[in-house]
Amino acid sequence: MSVSRPWLVLFSAFLLSTDISAQLRHINPLKLPQDKPVQAAYSTVRSIEYMAHSWSPTWSYDTPKSQVASQLKASLTDLRSAVTASPQNEELALFTGTVAHLAYNLDVDDTYEIAVQSFNKATELDPSDYRAQWFLASHRCQSNEIKTGMEQMLAIEASKTWREFPVEFWDDYINCSTIALMPAHTLRAVDHAVRLGEDPSSYRSAVDIAHGRYKPTDANSTYSARDAWQATHLEQHVLFTSQLCGLRFSARSDWHLDIRDVAKGTCVLTVETGPYPSKSGQGTPTVLILTRAAKPEEQLDDFVRSFLTKFPSARSFAAPSCPSDKCIAFEIVTDTLYQPEGGAHLLVVGFAEPSPEFPGLLFEQPEGPPKSESSEKVAYYHPNEKLHRVPGTLYTVVELDSNVSIFEKAAEDFRYVLKSIQLD
Numbered sequence: 001m002s003v004s005r006p007w008l009v010l011f012s013a014f015l016l017s018t019d020i021s022a023q024l025r026h027i028n029p030l031k032l033p034q035d036k037p038v039q040a041a042y043s044t045v046r047s048i049e050y051m052a053h054s055w056s057p058t059w060s061y062d063t064p065k066s067q068v069a070s071q072l073k074a075s076l077t078d079l080r081s082a083v084t085a086s087p088q089n090e091e092l093a094l095f096t097g098t099v100a101h102l103a104y105n106l107d108v109d110d111t112y113e114i115a116v117q118s119f120n121k122a123t124e125l126d127p128s129d130y131r132a133q134w135f136l137a138s139h140r141c142q143s144n145e146i147k148t149g150m151e152q153m154l155a156i157e158a159s160k161t162w163r164e165f166p167v168e169f170w171d172d173y174i175n176c177s178t179i180a181l182m183p184a185h186t187l188r189a190v191d192h193a194v195r196l197g198e199d200p201s202s203y204r205s206a207v208d209i210a211h212g213r214y215k216p217t218d219a220n221s222t223y224s225a226r227d228a229w230q231a232t233h234l235e236q237h238v239l240f241t242s243q244l245c246g247l248r249f250s251a252r253s254d255w256h257l258d259i260r261d262v263a264k265g266t267c268v269l270t271v272e273t274g275p276y277p278s279k280s281g282q283g284t285p286t287v288l289i290l291t292r293a294a295k296p297e298e299q300l301d302d303f304v305r306s307f308l309t310k311f312p313s314a315r316s317f318a319a320p321s322c323p324s325d326k327c328i329a330f331e332i333v334t335d336t337l338y339q340p341e342g343g344a345h346l347l348v349v350g351f352a353e354p355s356p357e358f359p360g361l362l363f364e365q366p367e368g369p370p371k372s373e374s375s376e377k378v379a380y381y382h383p384n385e386k387l388h389r390v391p392g393t394l395y396t397v398v399e400l401d402s403n404v405s406i407f408e409k410a411a412e413d414f415r416y417v418l419k420s421i422q423l424d
Contacts, residue, residue: 022168023098023135024049031091038082038092041075045099048072052102055142065106072103076111083118093122094132101139115139130156134169141176150180150366167196174206180368183210183386184361191358214360214388217244219265219293223387228262229269242267243360243424244387245291246353246394250420252413265390266292273413276406280340285410287417288399293392294352303395304328304350314348320414323396323421324351333404341403347414350397353423359389362424389424396423 029042048068051061059065079096086092097118103111119139122132133156140149153173157165170193177185187210190203217223223244232239233253240257241248245267251257256272268290275282294303308314311332319329329349337344356362398418402410 022053022171023094023131023138025168026131026166027095027098028091031089032095033082033086033089033092035082037078041078041099042095044071044075045102049102052105055105055107069103069106069108072099072106073108075099076103076108076114080114083121088125090122090125090129090132093118093125094135097122097132097135097139101135101142104139105142112139112143130159134172138172138176141172141179144368146176146180147366147368150176150182153177154366162192163196165192167193167198170196174203178206178209180366181213182364182366183213184358184364186210188358188361213385215385217388217390219390222264223262225259225261227387228267229259240269241363243363243389246359246389246424247289247291247396248363248420248422248424249289249417251417255413264292266290267390271413271417274406274409276409278341278403278405283341283403283406285400285402285406285413287414288401289396289417289421290399291394291396293390294395298395300326300350300352300395301328303352304330304348304397307348307350307397307399308332311346319349319418320411321419322349322351323418323423324353327351338403341405343404345402345404345407345410347400347402347411348397349399349418350395351423352393352395354393355389355391356424359424360386362422394423396421 024046029039032038032042048063048071051063051068052072061068076096076099079092079099083089083092083096097115100111100115100118104115116136116139119132119136122129123136126132133152137149137152137156140146140152143149153176156169157173162170170189173189174186174193177183177189186206190200190207190210193203194200228244229240229242232241237250237252239248239250240259242262244262247267251271252273257269258272259269260267268288271287271289273285273287275284277283294300308330311330311334313334314330314332317329317331319327327349328351329347332346332348333343334346335343398414398421400410400414402414
């Protein structure tokens with residue numbers, strides 16, 4: 001089986017050209033079988049690896065591509081024979097997978113799956129060694145399995161602190177996250193690599209590409225709700241995400257939402273839940289979510305109390321859930337509203353979130369390559385830019401507007417929304 005690669009990812013006419021296959025430096029030749037064919041394969045591959053570290057539709061080396069491919073193919077044949085004789089040698093499995101990966105980059109048939117099988121075998125031999133999954137993730141990121149490869153990168157990253165990984169891992173991660181359209185992850189990985197001692201200038205192109213994935217935003221412009229929010233439909237609920245507003249929350253599938261355009265740095269939406277039986281028939285609770293940039297010198301308490309000016313009887317209470325480090329919450333019970341229903345029972349919860357070091361990181365998900373009409377034709381595409389998070393600290397208030405007769409059900413809906421909120 002061979003996995004085709006009929007696409008070419010370009011960002012502003014730039015083709016990634018960094019050394020993607022640096023894994024060879026992390027294979028210990030002393031742990032390989034010391035017989036002549038394996039050691040000869042190691043010497044051969046080390047001398048030609050730089051010409052096969054990544055796939056390209058053009059060839060720019062003096063040595064013919066067919067010659068390099070033939071050498072890799074011959075080395076792979078010897079290594080597969082060695083694996084039969086030494087099936088418990090993890091280093092050999094890693095090396096065999098790496099050579100298969102390099103051969104795949106030179107379009108040698110049936111090498112994609114050999115690499116996958118070899119890396120999986122190495123994982124079986126030592127599940128605690130992350131190298132095999134790293135090599136496999138990088139292999140997939142250079143094929144049509146970008147999404148799967150980046151998901152593996154994320155899983156590996158979560159298994160250790162970032163300083164425990166070598167800079168070559170972060171180099172592969174940067175290339176994969178760039179192709180998977182995850183610019184915040186790219187920028188963070190570059191930061192890690194530089195902190196490990198790498199020259200910042202070597203990542204200039206990757207950083208430029210990442211920044212180019214964003215549209216600058218400001219608090220004085222208006223952005224359409226369609227551009228500012230994305231909805232992901234799941235089995236029982238819908239996930240609403242706005243990188244611009246630094247907010248994600250969940251709503252049940254049968255609820256009704258009114259999402260407004262983002263104007264003057266303020267994000268506003270209402271969620272109608274229910275309806276529920278009430279004294280006069282049916283009542284529909286409403287949950288308001290409003291996010292805006294903090295004003296100069298404005299404190300969170302000032303922001304929340306600005307929503308309580310009509311309710312001097314508001315009393316503080318413990319928020320049922322808090323998406324941030326600190327929440328300020330108030331409860332209002334009054335008979336000045338909804339008198340036929342026994343009055344109004346309102347809840348107000350406010351919280352703040354400072355601007356993160358890498359805005360958008362929380363909400364990014366790996367994306368796969370575009371569909372191509374042909375299995376052979378190289379496809380060129382330019383991804384859409386994302387709206388950047390509104391700069392600065394963002395204040396958010398979540399309000400429940402309910403009458404007394406339906407409050408118990410309404411409060412459950414309010415807790416559901418509040419608990420689902422994630423802040424970037």
